[in-house]
Amino acid sequence: MNTGKQLAGLLLLTTALTFPGIAAAQDTGDSDPTVRDLPEPQSDDPVDPGDDEPDQPDISIPGGDIIVTGRINRNPERSATQVVNVLSTEQIARTGEGDIAGALSRVTGLSVQGDGFVFVRGLGDRYSLALLNGLPLPSPQPLSRVVPLDIFPTNVVASSLVQKTYSANFPGEFGGGVINLTTRAIPDESFIEISAGVSANTETTFHNGLAYYGSDFDWFGFDDGTRDAPPALQTFFDSGLRMSDVPQDASRNFNDAPITQEAIAQQLGNPNLILLQKIGDIPANWSAGLTAGTSTDIFSDGRLGVVLTGSISNSWRTRDITSQTILADFSLDSDFNDLVTDNSVLVNGLLGIGLEVADHRFRWTNVFIRDTSKFARLSQGEDFQDDDSIQQQQTAWFERQLINSQLVAELEFGDLGIDLRGGYARTDREAPFEYTFTYVRDNAQGEFSDSFINVLDRQTGDAAVVFSDLQEELYAGGVDVSYPIFDSLVATVGYAYSDTERYSERREFLFNAPTSFPDAIGNLRPDLLLGDAIIDFYDIGLIESTQSDPAFEAGLTVHAGYGKINWEPIFGVQLDVGVRYEDAVQTVDPVNVFATPLNSTSSTNLENDYWLPAATLTVEPIEDLQLRAHASRTLARPQFRELIFQTYFDPETNRQFNGNPFLVDSELTNYELRAEYYFGGQNSVSLAGFYKQIEDPIEAFSSFSDNAQLTSFANAPEATLWGIEADLQYTFDLVGLGGFFSTKDLLLIGNYTYTDSEITVGPDDITRLFPGGDTPASNLFQDGVPLTGQSDHLANFQVTLEDIDQLQQITFLLAYASERVTSRGTSGLPDIVEDPGITFDIVARQGFELGGTEMEFKLEARNIFGQRNEEFQTDGVNRAEINTFDRGTELAASISVTF
Numbered sequence: 001m002n003t004g005k006q007l008a009g010l011l012l013l014t015t016a017l018t019f020p021g022i023a024a025a026q027d028t029g030d031s032d033p034t035v036r037d038l039p040e041p042q043s044d045d046p047v048d049p050g051d052d053e054p055d056q057p058d059i060s061i062p063g064g065d066i067i068v069t070g071r072i073n074r075n076p077e078r079s080a081t082q083v084v085n086v087l088s089t090e091q092i093a094r095t096g097e098g099d100i101a102g103a104l105s106r107v108t109g110l111s112v113q114g115d116g117f118v119f120v121r122g123l124g125d126r127y128s129l130a131l132l133n134g135l136p137l138p139s140p141q142p143l144s145r146v147v148p149l150d151i152f153p154t155n156v157v158a159s160s161l162v163q164k165t166y167s168a169n170f171p172g173e174f175g176g177g178v179i180n181l182t183t184r185a186i187p188d189e190s191f192i193e194i195s196a197g198v199s200a201n202t203e204t205t206f207h208n209g210l211a212y213y214g215s216d217f218d219w220f221g222f223d224d225g226t227r228d229a230p231p232a233l234q235t236f237f238d239s240g241l242r243m244s245d246v247p248q249d250a251s252r253n254f255n256d257a258p259i260t261q262e263a264i265a266q267q268l269g270n271p272n273l274i275l276l277q278k279i280g281d282i283p284a285n286w287s288a289g290l291t292a293g294t295s296t297d298i299f300s301d302g303r304l305g306v307v308l309t310g311s312i313s314n315s316w317r318t319r320d321i322t323s324q325t326i327l328a329d330f331s332l333d334s335d336f337n338d339l340v341t342d343n344s345v346l347v348n349g350l351l352g353i354g355l356e357v358a359d360h361r362f363r364w365t366n367v368f369i370r371d372t373s374k375f376a377r378l379s380q381g382e383d384f385q386d387d388d389s390i391q392q393q394q395t396a397w398f399e400r401q402l403i404n405s406q407l408v409a410e411l412e413f414g415d416l417g418i419d420l421r422g423g424y425a426r427t428d429r430e431a432p433f434e435y436t437f438t439y440v441r442d443n444a445q446g447e448f449s450d451s452f453i454n455v456l457d458r459q460t461g462d463a464a465v466v467f468s469d470l471q472e473e474l475y476a477g478g479v480d481v482s483y484p485i486f487d488s489l490v491a492t493v494g495y496a497y498s499d500t501e502r503y504s505e506r507r508e509f510l511f512n513a514p515t516s517f518p519d520a521i522g523n524l525r526p527d528l529l530l531g532d533a534i535i536d537f538y539d540i541g542l543i544e545s546t547q548s549d550p551a552f553e554a555g556l557t558v559h560a561g562y563g564k565i566n567w568e569p570i571f572g573v574q575l576d577v578g579v580r581y582e583d584a585v586q587t588v589d590p591v592n593v594f595a596t597p598l599n600s601t602s603s604t605n606l607e608n609d610y611w612l613p614a615a616t617l618t619v620e621p622i623e624d625l626q627l628r629a630h631a632s633r634t635l636a637r638p639q640f641r642e643l644i645f646q647t648y649f650d651p652e653t654n655r656q657f658n659g660n661p662f663l664v665d666s667e668l669t670n671y672e673l674r675a676e677y678y679f680g681g682q683n684s685v686s687l688a689g690f691y692k693q694i695e696d697p698i699e700a701f702s703s704f705s706d707n708a709q710l711t712s713f714a715n716a717p718e719a720t721l722w723g724i725e726a727d728l729q730y731t732f733d734l735v736g737l738g739g740f741f742s743t744k745d746l747l748l749i750g751n752y753t754y755t756d757s758e759i760t761v762g763p764d765d766i767t768r769l770f771p772g773g774d775t776p777a778s779n780l781f782q783d784g785v786p787l788t789g790q791s792d793h794l795a796n797f798q799v800t801l802e803d804i805d806q807l808q809q810i811t812f813l814l815a816y817a818s819e820r821v822t823s824r825g826t827s828g829l830p831d832i833v834e835d836p837g838i839t840f841d842i843v844a845r846q847g848f849e850l851g852g853t854e855m856e857f858k859l860e861a862r863n864i865f866g867q868r869n870e871e872f873q874t875d876g877v878n879r880a881e882i883n884t885f886d887r888g889t890e891l892a893a894s895i896s897v898t899f
Contacts, residue, residue, distance in 0.1 A: 058158040059086065060182045060363060060408055061134045063169030063419065063480045063492050063564075078678055081566055081576040082167050082616055083628060083688070087160040093845070104149065104179065107162055107751075107796075120164065120176025126698060127175025127636050127668075133182055133365055135406050135423040136171065136498055138474040149179070158184045164690075165672055166614045166632040168562040168578030169480065169494060174634040175668055175692070183365045185354035186305030187293035195311075197894025199285040199860075203886050204318040209282040209341040210376035212395045213272040219314060221345030221372040227397060227432040229467065230267035235259045240595035243509070243544040261541040265511060268465055269530030273433045276376055276393050276526075282341070287313035287894070295354075302357035310349040317342045319869075322881040323379070325709065328828060330878050336381030336390070343374040359412035367404040372397070389441040391452045393526065396434040402427045417482040419494075425474045434466040434649070437526040453522035454529060456513035456540065461522060463530065464545070468506040468648070475499045488568040492578075496560045502640050503591070505551035506648065510543040546646070549600055551591035554640040558584045564614075572620040582635075583609040588643045588661060602645035602770060604661045610635055628674040628688075638663040638698055642713040645770055655702075655709040655883075662768035664715055667695045683730045691722040697759070699788050701780050701824035702832055709882070711823050716781045717765040721790070723755035743805045749798040757787040780824060785831065793818040807847025807856060815839045822871060832882050835870040839863050853897055860892040 059076065076086045085107045120128050130137060130149060163170070164177040171178075200206070215226035229237065236246065236259050249262040289311030298304050321338040348369040355362040375396040383390055406423030439452035440460045454461025480494035511530065517538055521529070534540065544550075564578025588604040614632035621627065641648065644659040674688035696715040703710050728750045734741035765777040786792075795816040802809040817836035825831045844859045871883040 058182050058185060059161055059180070060410070061131070061161065061169070061180050062421065062478060062496065063167075063482065063494055075678070075682060075684075076161075078626070078676070078684070080163075081574055081618060082163050083165040083630070083672065083674055085162040085164075087162075089158055092157065092160065104160060104162065120162070120179075126639055126642075129171060129173055129178040131170075131178060131180045132367070132404065133363060133406055133408050133421075133423075134180060134419075135408075135421055135476050135478075136474060136500075137402070137404065138425050138427045138472040138500060138502075149181075158182050165616055165628075165630040166612075166634050166670060167576060167616070168564045168580040168612065168614050169492065171496065171498075171558070171560065172580055172582045172610060172612045172635050173637055174632075175636045175666075175694075183350060183352050183363075183367070184293070184307040184309075185352055185361075185363050186295050186303060186356060187307060188295070190294035191292065192899040193289075193291040193896055195287075195289045195291075195894060195896035197287045197858075197892060199315070199890055199892035201285075201317065201888045201890045202866075203320075203888030204282050204316050204341075205284050206281045207318060209279045209316065209318045210276055210339060210378055211279050211341060211343065211374070212274070212276055212376055214374060214397065215272070218343070218372075218374055218397075219345070221312070221314075221347050221370055223397065223399075226270070226272060229432070230264075232259050232263040232267045233467075236264055237507075237593075240593070242547055242594055242596070243542055244547070246542075248539060248541045262535060262539070264509075265530070265535050265540055265542055266532045268433075268509070269527065269532070269535070270433070271527035273395060274435055274437075274527045274530065276378060276395060279341070282316045282318060285313070285315040285892075287311065287315075298355075299357060302355065305354045307352040307354075308350070311347075313344075313346045315344050315346075317344070319885040321883060321885045323381075323883060324880040326829065326873060326880045330829075330875050330880070332384055332880065334381055334383050334385075334390075336379050338377055338379040340375070340377045342376075345372045345374075346370070361410040363408040363410075365404070365406050365408075367402065369400075369402040371400040387443050389443060389452070391439040391441070393437050394435060396431060399428070399430045401429075415484050417480075419478075419480040419482075421479075422477040423475075425476075427470075427472045429468075429470040431466070431468045434468065435526070436462075436464045436466075437529075438462045439522075451523055453519050454526075455517045455519060455522040456511050456529075457515070457517070458510065460519075463511040463526065464508055465511075466506065466508045466649075468504075470502065470504045472500065472502040474501075485565075490566045491563070492565070493563045494561070496558070496562075498556075498558045500556045502554040503551070504554070504640070504644060504646065505591070505593070506546055506646055507544065507550050508546045508647075510545055512541045512543045513538055548598065549590055549602055549646055551593050552588055552644045552646060553591050554586075554588045554644065556584065556586045556637070556640075558582055574618040575615070576618075577613075577615040579614070580612040581609065582612065584637070586637060588640065588659075602661045604638075604643045604663070606637070606665065608665055610667075624678045624680075626676040626678075628672070628676070630670070630672040630674075632670045634668045634670060636666040636668065636694075636698070638665070638713075642698060647710075655711055657711045659770075660713050660768075661770045662773075663698055663713060664696055666697050666715070669693045679730065681731065684727070685729075686727045687724070688726075689722070689724050692720065694719045694721065694787075697787060699759070699781065699824055700822070701826055703826050712769075714767045714769060714775075714777075714780050716759050716767065717762065717777050718760040719757060719787055720760070721755060721757040721787065723753060725751065725753040727751040743803050745802055745804055747798070747800040747802065749796070749800075751796050753794040755790055755792060755794070757790045759783065759785050759787065780826060785824075786821060788821045788823060791817045791820040791836070807845060809846075810842070810844040813841040813843065815841075825873060830873045830875055832871060832873055835872075837867040837870070838865055839867050840865050853899060855898070856896045858892075858894045858896075860890070860894075862890040862892070863887055864889055 077084055087104070087107065159182045161180045161182070162177055166174045215224040217224045239258055241257060243261065246257050247260050249260050289309070291309040293305065293307040295303055295305035319340045321340060323336045323338050325333040327333050351366040353364045375394065375398060377394040379392040381390055402425065404423065404425040406421070409420040411418045437454060438461050439454045441450070441452045454463065456463055476498040478494060478496035480492060482490055482492040484490045521534065521538070528534070560580060560582045562578055562580035564576065567575045569575070586604070586606040590598055590600040590602055592598055612633050612635070616628060616630045619627045641657070642659050643661050643663055645661055646659060648657045650657060670692050672688060672690040674686060676684060676686040678684045695718055697719045698713055699716045700711050700713055728748070730748050732746040734744040734746055759781050761777050761781045761783040763778065766774045767777045767780060769775050793816065797814040798811060800809060800811040816838045819833050819835045821831045822834045823832040840863070842861045842864065846857045848855055866889055867887060869883065869885050869887050873880045873882060
């Protein structure tokens with residue numbers, strides 16, 4: 001805590017020295033109005049020329065623009081017929097966040113959990129929908145079908161729209177809301193921007209950490225071939241044999257197998273991938289980026305623009321984690337300390353080409369994102385049930401990659417509007433050579449009672465290596481047609497198609513020593529334990545633990561059609577009503593990678609169709625006051641990973657997950673009432689109440705086995721969620737104070753969301769678990785408990801002092817989220833709870849010119865209060881830490897130069 005205060009003071013002092021007056025300003029973002037040519041405003045509702053409205057942010061969504069209204073107003077949140085929040089380029093810049101997930105965490109009712117997953121109004125990421133330019137994206141994350149938004153840097157995004165009420169032009173998988181990212185298209189003028197930055201964390205930078213060598217190109221986020229499957233292992237994969245059919249060594253080869261277990265095992269013992277090393281001083285984080293754009297006039301009324309961005313960041317994080325498990329009486333089963341160091345490298349690029357000809361707009365967007373994490377973990381603790389001490393190490397390499405290409409055409413032929421969208425995307429996640437070594441110290445008296453040994457028998461130590469691969473391809477397209485039937489009524493119809501295919505393979509191999517393996521050899525460190533001579537002399541073989549279900553194919557094909565109208569029967573009354581029909585087939589099937597059949601029953605085949613109505617009524621009873629009422633039905637499908645009966649270790653949550661093939665779709669009924677008052681310009685206040693009823697919500701639950709936490713998923717019978725949210729934004733013109741303040745504005749933004757949810761479980765309710773089948777729901781869920789991921793309280797407060805004549809800005813950001821359940825406890829144990837707490841950040845920006853070149857300098861301090869990551873179980877008296885560590889405070893400085 002003291003460190004955080006010192007850093008806050010240091011930042012403020014530095015800001016005062018660097019920025020005279022500690023002030024700030026916003027720069028102007030790309031201007032790309034999205035108001036269609038609709039009827040002129042009526043004479044009794046003139047446009048106020050005094051309104052200081054910013055340029056309309058560039059927004060590209062299905063069905064055309066969000067603004068379909070008879071009055072001209074450049075505030076998209078006011079003009080939209082649905083409840084939306086829009087972050088423009090300048091608003092994103094004001095938060096100082098490096099990725100779009102962080103920027104969205106400032107929006108009312110939104111929170112970010114784990115690896116960039118955005119939760120809307122307390123509903124998990126399965127209830128959120130992420131689109132890029134109105135088209136869906138595949139996910140490189142095994143645990144989710146929703147793309148994590150922390151892989152999108154803010155420099156590629158022109159605007160972020162969050163729509164919280166459903167409209168039929170969006171896909172039906174809409175629980176909490178939809179998040180639509182619009183990429184940069186046509187710049188106003190040619191530019192080149194070069195940026196670089198450094199940052200340090202008080203818990204990581206220049207502290208001790210862990211690593212392993214890996215390969216020569218790891219710092220760049222790419223492997224140099226070191227982690228390719230070795231020849232012997234690849235021969236085994238290609239043979240179609242089971243490991244149990246592969247001979248131990250050549251002398252026992254009676255099946256004419258092309259390879260032996262010994263040959264495979266010897267090639268799996270690469271010391272560069274195994275040997276865990278201590279780093280004395282972890283280096284600072286760094287980043288660099290280049291963004292360039294140009295535009296030119298073509299034809300007689302056209303404009304062509306090109307935007308190119310590329311960036312790389314290299315960051316380190318060390319977590320000193322307390323990880324405990326408990327028994328039914330809440331006594332400790334195990335108590336471990338895990339030291340984990342991640343070295344993450346994010347490489348991304350975007351090529352966007354935009355064309356405007358008359359009233360037609362074309363956008364071709366190509367995105368490449370590669371996110372790698374080099375993972376090193378050393379864990380030591382006590383197994384109280386066996387009276388053993390355990391030491392475990394893990395080394396791993398996780399690659400996530402997204403390639404996306406999409407073409408959007410927004411055409412206007414007089415009153416007729418036609419939107420065409422098509423895209424292809426592919427994500428890959430590879431985790432080769434994921435090693436785990438477990439050493440055991442028997443605390444009873446004996447020859448090695450003071451030593452950790454590993455005799456490779458799964459009782460007194462073990463060694464395992466995992467190769468996992470995930471590939472997902474998505475083809476998506478759609479057409480939307482809008483036409484004004486008469487002056488006050490616009491009708492829109494559309495068709496959308498998406499086809500997603502995922503292949504997921506996980507192969508785990510356990511090194512297996514004979515019972516004669518000496519304890520003294522078990523004293524060797526991991527790279528020596530798997531040395532060629534040891535493997536050969538002691539006949540160490542392999543067991544494939546994933547032999548029953550090594551690979552799965554999953555698919556989701558959706559055909560959808562919709563119709564909607566936007567009708568203004570009288571001035572000040574707006575009705576947006578529509579219905580969507582979706583027909584979907586979702587499958588998960590085991591893949592037969594062996595020559596002999598698997599006979600696996602872990603398949604899923606969900607074939608459902610839905611009619612999804614939605615209606616929003618907006619009324620303006622008096623000038624500047626808007627009232628909204630909304631009702632709709634939507635759905636949430638199980639994510640692929642939740643269906644796949646295959647174990648997966650998540651390094652972020654430090655636990656294992658396994659799917660449930662018996663999951664079914666969740667259906668939601670949504671209601672909302674909202675009042676909005678606009679003071680002028682961007683100043684506004686709003687108050688809303690919402691209610692959702694969810695049939696068959698999917699919830700995570702946890703069990704503990706052999707000191708390991710395993711999380712799976714099941715359908716709870718029913719849940720309800722209701723809440724209120726309030727939002728205030730007001731800018732104070734400080735010109736009247738004179739002097740230094742004569743060019744200053746003070747911007748205040750505050751929002752608060754209260755959410756209450758409740759699961760309903762009756763004595764006769766059942767749920768289904770694989771492979772057992774029907775199970776009493778009360779075994780997993782307790783009646784009246786909240787949904788997982790839901791915080792009762794979410795609050796954000798932002799104060800910005802900025803100069804209106806130059807880029808000079810300082811922003812104070814305070815965020816709070818109350819406790820939320822991350823997983824259900826089982827066997828009568830309490831739920832696992834996370835406490836996000838309070839985070840306080842400061843972001844300062846200063847623009848200046850040097851030799852005629854525009855430059856921007858930015859300072860950031862994050863988590864100044866030093867809020868910890870706390871995840872625990874408690875019975876009200878006792879508390880067990882599940883995943884608790886210090887996050888530290890982060891200081892960052894960056895500079896950008898624009899030519």
